[in-house]
Amino acid sequence: MPPVARGGTLHGGRSRPPVAVPASTTVSAPRATIGGVPRWDERPLVGRDGELATLVAAVDRAAAGRGAAVLVAGDAGVGKSRLLDELAVRAAGRGLRVLTGHCVDLGDVGLPYLPFVDLLRPVAAELGDGAAGLFTARARAAGEPEVPDLGSPVAALRPPVDDGRLQLFEAVAAALTGLAAERPLLVVLEDLHWADRSSRDLLRYLLARLADEPVAVVASYRSDDLHRRHPLRPLLAELVRLPGVERLDLGPLPDAAVEELVRGLAGAVPDRTVEDVVARAEGNAFYAEELLAAGLAGETLPLALTDVLLARVEQLGPAAQQVLRVAAVAGRRVRHELVAAVGGLSPADLERALAEAVHSHLLVVSPDGAYRFRHALLREAVLADLLPGERVRLHAAVAAHLAAVPGAGTAAERAHHLQESNDLAGALTASLEAADEAGRVGAPAEQLQHLERALALWPAVPDAAGRAGRSQPVLLLDTAAAARRGGELHRAVALLRAAQDVLGPDGERELRARVHYTLAQALARVEDQDSALRETTAAMALVPAQPPSPVRTWAAATHARACFEVGRREEAAAAAEEALAAADALGLDSAWADVAVSLARSRGGEGLAARLEEALARARRAGDPDVEMRVLFNLAIVAYEDGAAEETLRWSDAGLARARELGVEWSFYAAELRHLGVLSRYVLGDWDGSLALADQLARVPEMAAHVRAAGLLVQVGRGDPAAAARTAWARGLVRRLGAHALLLVSAAGAELELAAWAPDPAAALTTARTAAARLEELWGAERIVVVRLAVTALAPVADAAASARLTGDAAAEREWVAGGGELVALARAAVADHERVVGEYGVEAAAWLARLAAETARLAGRAMPELWSAAVAAFGYGHVYEQARSRWRLAEALVAAGDREAAVGPLRSAAETARALGAAPLLAAVTALARRARLELPGAGRVVPAEAVFTPRETEVLALLARGRTNRQIGSELYISEKTASVHVSNILAKLGAGSRTEAVAVAATRGLLPTG
Template sequence: MAVPLVPRVTAPSVARATIGAVPRWDERPLVGRAGELATLLAAVDRAAAGRGSAVLVAGDAGVGKSRLLDELAARASGRGLRVLAGHCVDLGEVGLPYLPFVDLLRPVAAELGDGAAGLFAARSAAAREPDAADLGSPVRSLRPPVDDGRLQLFEAVAAALAELAADAPLLVVLEDLHWADRSSRDLLRYLLARLADEPVAVVASYRSDDLHRRHPLRPLLAELVRLPGVERLDLGPLPDAQVEQLVRGLATGVADRTVDDVVARAEGNAFYAEELLAAGLAGETLPLGLTDVLLARVEQLTPAAQQVLRVAAVAGRRVRHELVAAVVWPSAEGDLDAALAEAVHSHLLVVDPDGAYRFRHALVREAVLADLLPGERVRLHAAVAGHLAAEPTAGTAAERAHHLRESHDLAGALSASLEAADAARCVGAPAEWLQHLETVLALWPAVPDAAERAGRGQAELLLDTAAAARRGGELHRAVALLRSAQDLLGAEGDPELRARVHYTLAQVLARIEDQASALRESTAAMELVPAAPPSPVRTWAAATHARACYDLERRADGDAAAEEALAAADALGLDSAWADVAVTLVRSQAVEGGDPAATRPRLEEALARARRSGDADVEMRVLFNLATVAWEAGQSAETLRWSDVGLERARALGVEWSFYAAELRHLGVVSRYVMGDWDGSLALADRLARVPEMAAHVRAAGLLVQVGRGDPSVAERVAWARGLVERLDAHVLLLLATAGAEIDLAAWAGDADTAVARTQEAAETLERLWGASRLAVLRLGAMAMAAVADAAATARLTGDADAERRWADAGESVAGLARDAVADHTRVFGGHGIEATAWLARLEAEAARLAGRADPELWAAVVDAFGYGHAYEQARSRWRLAEALVATGDRDAALAPLTAAAGTARELGAAPLLGAVTALARRARLELPGTGRVVETAAVFTPREAEVLALLARGRTNRQIGSELYISEKTASVHVSNILAKLGAGSRTEAVALAASRGLLPTG
């Protein structure tokens, strides 16, 4: 072997992926792996400091080793290291010797041409000198190479790499070491010891899932990790959140269900995620190319081991030894043990701590299942179902139902699914409860005695399934199920059952903002059942009708229905109905100006009755209203207490994403935001990975924190929420959360047009859906006014009268929407709460700013109004108060509110606000703690440059500057160039903006 080498070559060789082309992923920023990258960069830094080090990177195929090493190579090049990369290739038992080293040294040889061979010969000769034999204790401790010729070659390679590193530190990257030939493994062993004191970092990757017990790399790895400076880095699967980030980065506008499916099936493997995403977008189940990759390893096993995998795949992700033995090897335990051992040692199955076998990756199971012939699949499912039936403790009802269905025993599957549904309901698993009941509904037409097996008719089963959907937050699915029950019953069905369907549908429709339809359904329920004698169905119909009437401001009808329901509930001992009506009455009286002191005891009595009844939905409604009453009184801490109590109770009952539990979570997110616990607010918003669409406002509520902190990813999250708003037209809370974030984001970005448009859209929707209850328009309008007032101020500064008039008109329009909402609410409900008072004060202060009037008294009132506990808005108002004080010439008074605002901004991590506060301090020449010393204009610019800068701020051209200062246009241009250079600005406009933000604009 003759490998030409030479020192002092600087062009890097960057590693590429070898497990499959991932072009789109490679073009994206590295997702996750911050800790692993830091470990690798530490090795690079040690090499840069003159010390050798090595990292052995282990990970399954496709987990992201090559992408990580690509990023490492790019970072190392940026730090001045010379990067050489080599790749091993799978050439079977007989590989090409030294292939990865030939690969990494080829660029060096290509640059040197004919001179490289002579240098290599010189290195070989040097290696034969007596002194070269003493290679140091680390090398002596290793097993020696086979012969002297190899020793000379190894030393020549090591010495040449050391010489390269003498010119610049070196990073050597070796990929796919599991395919390395024996000679390459021996050379790597030698180099890691020989280069321990050289500025060389060696990073080698290999697939851990390919290392079976007899793999030749295993003993080498055990030997290498004992060397000083050598460490092992295990690359585990990516967390679900990072896989989701990767998937959304690969393709924009992907449906949430597709993303969730890819995340769940990929199990942290980046390559699998991309392949599954591509297949999902193309309508495939499992991409053919990925199936081939997965089955290639299965097909290397013996027939017995392959049969074990087929049985295990049919049985499920996890399978116990007894089941495999019963299905495959009733009388050949020895053969079974050998087959299982082979599957485990090949890293296709792993053994869990409880002794069960599990597929290392779920997609391997999918591929094995897809490879089964239809008849074989049916037979295996039947065999597994038979074993589970014979051994009831061997599996759950859900498992039996699955295998019975797949073996075409539909009657048995229906009975098992009913059993599984009851089990899921009892343990508080509404999603699984719904899934099993929907399976029963699907099987119903094919099973003649379905009603007898179910113990109820199909319409009653539809009601039960709708209840499961409601508990899981799937409200639109509940509506569809109840509509199906109505169609099934028709006009001649049992009146009481029809009434149940009508009032249940009314309850669900009210929760998806279809109040008119809810009233129609509750009215229909009332007409089907007589008031006397009292009955549970009539009582619930009346309770539901009262709520529907109040929602549409039909007070007299609502009072009559509520009075009837309350009396009947007392007579029948229906605690849940009594509690529900009590909440309805309390809320109705509250909006009419009822006594808040009497509200809480009534709700607490309702809570006790709801708990006694065991009705989880009513209990959650009571808890939500206890939190709401506190919120409307401006008691954020009390709101948070009830929210936490409610969420804990929802977890205990297994109804975390039912309607009112989701509302409690939303209140918890918002109240933490208001109180200044922004970390807690974000954590609660994102705590659960999968969120029903009707609970999306919970996650969207966290957007305000991200906007307030200037999170660079917030635009993507806002776009996600906006897409849901457009799809779920009537989801008002989602609209409010999204619009609030969009308006605030637009205000910080100086995009007043977007702020106005979003406010107008939201106001129109709220008026259509909520009528006089649309007080939330006030908050959106006040936030939008900030952006409009900023735009008007900029227009005044630049002398753009047309723009100033346009923004004044836009501001009047926004303020009009907000004032109309307040007037309508006051007309119907008699007033508003403490939060609305604060936002109204903010609206009026922003209106004054829009008109160009600095009014410290208005802003002082806003600061006081938000003192009820809204930490961020109070800090933002203090910033505006300081701005108004500076504008009116009271600089000394501005320092206190500005300092307080800066302190809150730092505590919250509110970077945009802190930046605005700091900029104001610099413009006003105020020494704000923690923002650095105020720099005078004269310390940066000459007197003439200061004069030129003042004219630049007024929009003057070079010719106009020369004319006003009696200098030539060319001299003015030179001064402008000097100003731009001192500020690091790329344009005249940017220079003025930077000077203003740094307090360097001349004040004269």
Template sequence: MVPQPPALTLTGSFMVGTGSDLSEVRATIDVVPRWDDAPMVGRASELAHLLARLDRAASGRTSSVVLAGDAGVGKTRLLDELTARAAARGVRVLLGHCVDLGDVGLPYLPFVDLLRPVAADPELVPAAASNPVLAALLAGQPVSSLPVLPVTEGRDLSRPLPHRAAPQPVDDGRLQLFESVAGLICELASSTPLLIVLEDVHWADRSSRDLLRYLLARLVDVPVAVVASYRADDLHRRHPLRPLLAELVRLPGVERLELAPLPDSEVGTLVRRLAAGAGSLPESTVEDVVARAEGNAFYAEELLAAGLHGEALPLGLTDVLLARVEQRSPAAQQVLRTAAVAGRRVRHELVAAVGELGGGELEEALAEAVHHHLLVVSDDGYRFRHALLREAVLADLLPGERVRLHAAIATYLAREPGAGTAAERAHHARESNDLPGALSASLEAATAACCVGAPAEQLQYLEAVLALWSAVPDAAERAGRDQVALLLETAAAARMVGELHRAVALLRSALDLLGTDADPVTRARVHYTLAQAMVRVEDLTGAHRESSAAMALVPADPPSEVRTWAAATHARMAYSLMLVDEGDAAAEEALTAADALGLDSAWSDTAVSQVRSRQDTDAAAVQRRLDEALMRASRSGDVDVEMRVLFNRATFAFEDGRIAESLDWTRRATSRARELGMEWSFYPAELRHLQVTALYMLGHWDESLAEADLLARVPEMAAHVRAAGLLVQVGRGDAEAQQRLAWARELIPRLNAHVLLSLVTAAAEIDLAAWAGDAEAAVRIATDTSRRLQLLWESDHLGVLRLVASALHPVADAAVAARLLGDTGAARRWTATGEPLVDIARSAVAGFREQVGEMGVEGTAWLARVEAETARLRGDATTELWRAAVEAFGFGHVYEEARSRWRLAEALLACDDRAGAAEQAGLAHEVAVRLGAVPLRTALEALSRRGRLDVGGVRTVDVSAVMTPREAEVLRLLAQGRTNRQIGAELYISEKTASVHVSNILAKLGANGRTEAVAIAAQRGMLV
């Protein structure tokens, strides 16, 4: 028998005064249904399913369920039953609740809630007390080890949060926090199986959602079950939980369980059981309750409670809920109104301070609310039994009373140290129309969010400040900056979390606010900052226009910081549009001025732009230049420029075919970005994408896919990072690739200019179509995407080479199959279908060489693949071209090298070089097995059977064991596309006899037609 774990949830009685006091109160209250003690009705299958998942977790395999249902449908009752059963089985239970705090939530609140019992008992997990990140989190304090660093291109653009007057905390990044929580959970589960229940995740803040996704992906083989519930009817189209749910249900071990409304018969049973202690209940009342409840257990309970107290049944649920409230004493109603304004959960001290009731009167009111099942005791106060009850009470408040209560709560929170967070104070100040207080508290909340590594919440609080700005006369004094500075700061925060389009909009607002008569230096700063944001959303022309405007506003002489950054930015934009002379002039000015003024970050940024524009520069000189740029950027403290230099170090190595070296640079950079809490800003996201790609190319597929899915939600402009995981999924033949493809396809129209997202999605779609033999789809996708890329990239669009090479694969297959069957018309049609793709590839190469220069190693490899596939398409699968493709991909692209070996083995087999074919197929098969590349492995094994090659222990079928000698001859002629009349003539038998042999062959192979029979025989190696 498993020993009973220590109680981690408060399940005992609520004590008021002494035990005798409580007994007297219970003795005097009316007879009401015991909701919490009533047997559960109608959820046997769902409970059994959850218990099965709990048993799976107890056996050491992590199991997770996302529980969905409308408000009041019975999620909480089901979870109460589950936790009770779990405790009875010796499972430790941790409960966490999400709270509705309006537009933004308190970072990590549900996890602080569920881990609070751990903090209260340090003997449970001794390591937690020594972990400063966990200690700060469990104490409800900011994680003080997270650094606050500049997030703008130039050091003078705006002040970071917290502003300069505040102390600068150090920030280890969210990943350390996430890993610490995961480690704590694993340590807890090491002694006793663990059940984690998170309720109402539709109210979860973004950071909590990210942590939940991370834990569900991270916890695999530990005895932990996780159940997260949410209101399905709250999830509107743009609800932030929707994309997270789409990701969660694709994780191994995670499933979604829908809690549907109860059937009328079950609602009737529930009503009768609840009313059993209150005497006979007219059937008409039962029918009335069932009809009004519409399958919602909570509605039924509340309707019944109203009826049992002699209340007229209301016309709507709100009336029913309020009818129960109105039966209580004025003091109890006052407590409920205070609690409703405070939130779903309220601390005892707050009720006592705000409720205007004396000690004894307050205790009696609370006991009345608890005993009549309006409030439920929690570990540090009370919560409404159901959120709908709180909402009904809140809706019934008069506007003046609501404002007064919010004001009282805000005053209490401000007066009592540690009583509440800045986020709570901001919420209550805003709702009490204390807009100055809301503004100040929102600024403080933004600082706190920054300190705990919650950049998304930081952005939301800053935007709340902007929304309040015009309504607060002394906003600038309170904020310590003017509105333009705050807009720049908010735009920088938006860029920090990868919300690039939002950053552009904020910067445009700053320009509009400044007007044409404002200080030219300030306007120039905003113009070039806007240019830096616009280039990252692929608006190169607009970015060049903004950098030009910045240059026109500030003179070059004398040199100044603003002019230097304007010139550095303009050089970059000019180079992007191939305006080399204009770029060179701006770059020389920026480098000279940066040296004169000691602006290392501007110098580094310009040096990178200059290096990128010169394709023929000596590699050693490039490396020295980038080394100096990295040194200067690090010295300057400008992390965004530092990330740009690191990205280019990784990119140059990648383009030169030094994939392992590139991976070293990306790992260094992404680790640094995590430390700085800026992992989804532009360059860290690009570095993450490059890292996912490099891991994929080197054959580290598990790590590549894990890196693509490291955190829960990526900004839309970083969607290509997650989409890059498609390459592994398609390569493995993973059925879940279709779900990720659907997600990516939905994003592409919204992100019209996102080249990398389009490219990686199309590449995956083409490969998927190719392995399915859908040549028409592959051609359509390749053609459409190539046209799109040529519009977006005026010169450098070599990405089409990959699309063309991949699309030629199934087209050439179709042409080869047609020739095998002697269908010359079909062969000509498929050849004609593939030729336009070849033209697209050659046009892209010619344009690149004319405008840019020689291609890198990857482009050269894909061109070699195009040439080899083109020859196969035309019926000339030469071994030399496929050897060239194998050698070209040998720079480090493990999978594509193996695919080229597969085709080389085919070509060698066609030349009757069986030993060479076996060698190449064997090398490719070894890679396919190691990577788990099922489609490639299947193709190689089919080739091995067809060619009777000794590869990977693949068994071939001896045709003589299946066919008679005559049937084998007929099969050979079938494969050549002969008709029955032609077979009979060649074998000197009648057409009728030939027909009988063909029928026998179809029956033995289980084929429905001649073409299918030939395909099956070829796959089994029966055609010699």
């Protein structure tokens, strides 16, 4: 029996898991001193498709001759101006004239009619002396007296007497309807919250007056500026009751849209910076831009943004400002009782202050009665404005209140306030309590955060060990365990190395051994197998085998795994047998289960699943989530290697449900189960489910990034335009992480699929070579996944060789055949090493090897339908997409072999699958083959015969072009002059829209227009 009964997967690699805007709309300008600052003038519009559609619909109604109006509400910075800019572009593209007016904050007394002066000034400048006629034509037609001096918009909007406003309003209406009579009109009014009373009255009149005219009016205002007595409030209530007027609320952008905005502004931004900006901006586009610029400059909260935020705070009275200061120190949410206890205000003053803060839209009342800041950055700005002494005093007062009132706050809140008030000992104790609370509710990320806070406080607290009830190395071990549960493997390694430093060479031997084998487990999962073996060897040397002990048992179990990883099988088997015997003697079910998995996977054979299920029962009995997740993963991967994708899905879904129940969704093996869930759904043809699972959570640890990257196969397979950017993200992360083999496989696989459909054979060759070399470094003989990567790259290379063969370019053909031969050699070397060291390979590898044989024949120009039939059968184990892709190639081979009738069946089947999956590139390729071969394919359109495109003589010339003939040779063979041959060639290029003779042949071949004789 071979050392391992099955080989690895070709998506997962190994049999065990690898380890692994226009400038005018922007408030702030970029700083000249910041390197790499984004181009704000190229700000993309993101996350507003629905809102834009509503506005465009209003424009379309105006274009159809009906009036429409939309009142756009949103907080400052949420993206109103950018949205209206885009609307103006869309409206202009639809043939509308766009007029824009801006309101300006000029205090209590503004300039009357300023926004209308602003929007009509360009009209007056354009019309010159004809402007007066525009303003009076409609009035005269209605029998009304002529309005004097309306050639200037400023004069037109300054009524001579109060009772002349109706005449004035009608004159403006006449101007707009006159303009709209020439072509439909879009009127944009920005910042209506600053509009003067006269402008508000005129807007009311126009919306009623223009209801039947081809005019769309879109007005924006800041909803957060509308306090209870704001003069715009009653007008809005009145306007929305008018026919044709609707209100559009712009809420915060989704996190995904903010991320897209940030990456669109500056493509090379580090992922951590993007995550920080997304979290802090809370959907506000302006805040995101400012935070991005600040992050690139190394700032925390930008000064310009702080000033903008504090300007609104400074408009409040002293008591309301004090309430905001207390609330800022207390947290994002604060109860009334806490403000009352800490704020130092009388009940009456407190009520008035809170009312002022709420009515000014700085605080918001939550459904549970708590107050919260409207935006987290407002709280940050208030905090930054506090004097140091005031901040410490307030934190101390809040901490005292939380301690004195049962249930007033959590341990995490107390820890924060105690630390900020310089009570470090109390903060240490509270942080450990908070960590325990987080652990009990299954929140490893928060548990890690609290434990790391305790570690940071440790040196400053004299009796830290007594307060913690454990030594510093033990606390480091506990913190590393939380890091592992949260998927932060590199952090766990750093914490365990710190524990070794604290213990030193003279530390307690069993504790040192425990740190060594725990570090080995973490190192193995970040692809450092040699270091893991060194750590397990050190652990084994520290603790004797007799009498059996839990530490020695786990050291032996971990040593067995490390030895199996590097091929030291005899030593691994001896350590495993020792660990099994000791685990039985001591009743250590979790250690027994862990060793049983290692032995079962190394020995393989019949009954493997039954042995793994026994290990699962023991792991659950022991209550060890890490070992339980490992067993569940191995049950899933065994099914995947057997080609049982549905069974894989059953185990991966069950494992993920259990991981959620235990609160370890991003621990190592839980992430691998999610990865298998993504892949098995992809294989089974559930592409929507695959992509949804890959993108289910907003944030993932970097060591689990391959889960999200695995969704790229669906995006590329569907021709999603976003796939290229997401592939670039994965490629950049591969470069940064270095030893994350699964992420490398996902990124390289997506790049190769993109290159195959582009087509870009040169990029495919480069990517495959680089990935194969790196996988050999990381996985050695277990790199059988290289077969899939090499075959995927071989497809566009074989296409390039076929194209060169078609056009008679012998040099190019030799170049591509040589490149393809290199890919074939890479695949065969990976298979040979796998068979030599690991043993048999599974059904997935067999399917890709069948396709390798077929692609190799195609590279050499041999149409061998029997090889493609074998590939179709091999992928019949359940890989829906690859079977369809092989059917397409089978049909192509049958056509090339002259059996066009036999090609219809596989071609239609491939088309049906491509439509069901939404695989647009494959469907396009299938359709192109049907047209080229002149086969009827449902949904592919009518087959156009060559004689419907070319004259008989042009058909003859095209046939000779395909053989690489020059104009002189064409003329000689057809008994025409060289000049006449040149004219025919030019006509052919024009009909095909081709820029060269080679391109013309390729296009004709794709469209099925090449002569077959």
